[in-house]
Amino acid sequence: MFPAKVYSERRAKLRKELSKGLVLFLGNQDSAFNYPANTYSFRQDSSFLYFFGLDHPDLAGVIDLDNGTDHVFGNDLDINDIIWMGKQPTIKEQALNVGVDNTAPLKELSVLIKDALEKGRMIHFLPPYRGETTLWLSDLLDLHHLKLREHASIELIKGVIKLRMVKDDLEIDEIEKMINVAWLMHTTAMKMAKPGVVEQEIAGVIEGIALSHGGPVSFPVILSINGQTLHNHYHGNTLSEGRMLVIDAGCESDLHYASDITRTVPVGGKFTQRQKEIYEVVLKANLAATGAVKIGVPFREIHLLAATEIVKGLKALGLMKGDVKEAVNKGAHTLFFPHGLGHPMGLDVHDLEGLGEIFVGYDNEVIRSKEFGLAFLRFGRKLQKNFVMTIEPGIYFIPELIDSWKNENKMAEFINYDKVETYKDFGGIRIEDDILVTDNGARVLGKPIPKTVEEVEKTMKS
Numbered sequence: 001m002f003p004a005k006v007y008s009e010r011r012a013k014l015r016k017e018l019s020k021g022l023v024l025f026l027g028n029q030d031s032a033f034n035y036p037a038n039t040y041s042f043r044q045d046s047s048f049l050y051f052f053g054l055d056h057p058d059l060a061g062v063i064d065l066d067n068g069t070d071h072v073f074g075n076d077l078d079i080n081d082i083i084w085m086g087k088q089p090t091i092k093e094q095a096l097n098v099g100v101d102n103t104a105p106l107k108e109l110s111v112l113i114k115d116a117l118e119k120g121r122m123i124h125f126l127p128p129y130r131g132e133t134t135l136w137l138s139d140l141l142d143l144h145h146l147k148l149r150e151h152a153s154i155e156l157i158k159g160v161i162k163l164r165m166v167k168d169d170l171e172i173d174e175i176e177k178m179i180n181v182a183w184l185m186h187t188t189a190m191k192m193a194k195p196g197v198v199e200q201e202i203a204g205v206i207e208g209i210a211l212s213h214g215g216p217v218s219f220p221v222i223l224s225i226n227g228q229t230l231h232n233h234y235h236g237n238t239l240s241e242g243r244m245l246v247i248d249a250g251c252e253s254d255l256h257y258a259s260d261i262t263r264t265v266p267v268g269g270k271f272t273q274r275q276k277e278i279y280e281v282v283l284k285a286n287l288a289a290t291g292a293v294k295i296g297v298p299f300r301e302i303h304l305l306a307a308t309e310i311v312k313g314l315k316a317l318g319l320m321k322g323d324v325k326e327a328v329n330k331g332a333h334t335l336f337f338p339h340g341l342g343h344p345m346g347l348d349v350h351d352l353e354g355l356g357e358i359f360v361g362y363d364n365e366v367i368r369s370k371e372f373g374l375a376f377l378r379f380g381r382k383l384q385k386n387f388v389m390t391i392e393p394g395i396y397f398i399p400e401l402i403d404s405w406k407n408e409n410k411m412a413e414f415i416n417y418d419k420v421e422t423y424k425d426f427g428g429i430r431i432e433d434d435i436l437v438t439d440n441g442a443r444v445l446g447k448p449i450p451k452t453v454e455e456v457e458k459t460m461k462s
């Protein structure tokens, strides 16, 4: 974990964002896999990690805004626990490592909360996303579980987002270490992408690389020759010549900072002319978007710039037609690029998404669109220094979407449906990097992962 003062300072900064009452952070609990004692591997809540740093189940943190104290609640192990888990530091010792002096057993938490409720004190909490936490909060606050979300503290949500969005050097270092592991995952996948190999053979190896270097993966590996399906977790296809393999995968550090990288490679190691043409368009959109990153620029503008590059490229290839600007304004590109350009990344791979995308990605200046395509953009507001974002444009040929648009003759002034028909067997391409917003623009984080046609082909041959 980071030095104790990192956590003390984070809590001190949070105090400045809030007015009065108690701030309650519940850590995650173990969650049963198929019977109570066989649990999913434990993942701590990211906001709890950020402010209290401790990484095991059954902990709660409280910041008392009125008297200036911080508290950790948790139970010390008894002899029965020690038989199974070995001796562990006491809660008191653990709390000191994150700069907290006050500790108490978990049962004291309900006493504190009950007392606060009786006195009518404000209790700030974040919206829960897990069943166990929902029930725990519901019991503590004596509030029906369906009412929790609407009672979550907007003041706290906004304060946590403000702090966690801006990464410090320690955090950036953690993220870069994990992009370097992703480098190994992706270059290994590239070398394995040969005809006859089953997707799961590669997916298993790269997940193993994540686990061997910290791990686990930061989200379930996406690895598919059917890259036109955006989040494809089926790994049973056999790779065949002529298909593109989309690999979207990253991992978590010991402290749970993420990486999230996508590369798309031709099975067998050599791009066909048709693959190369589409690939170059996506690459150009990726580079143009990265080049446009600047403090104060709304991410939505950068998203639309990537869309513009995609329309220009597809027009040059005869797949689209008409006025480029008008096509983007009307959303004609969303037939091929139906998702957003990227998202914040940090302790969560979609950082802070559990607190509500509307608070994370939008504000009074940039309002979320309801239109198909733009509505999927998770983040639209102005970029600030030391935001970490993904840049991940893509072009996909989704047969069902093409049929649906064609049947309605939708955007026919911008789309050459006859030509698009001939690409229904193509699949999809996405190229994703993780970038840091700096004073000078963007820095692509980590060890460069092969990205140009030449780099990818060279890596696949080696």
Ligand SMILES: [Mn+2]
Residues within 6 Å of the ligand: 260, 390, 392, 432
């Ligand atoms: Mn991503």
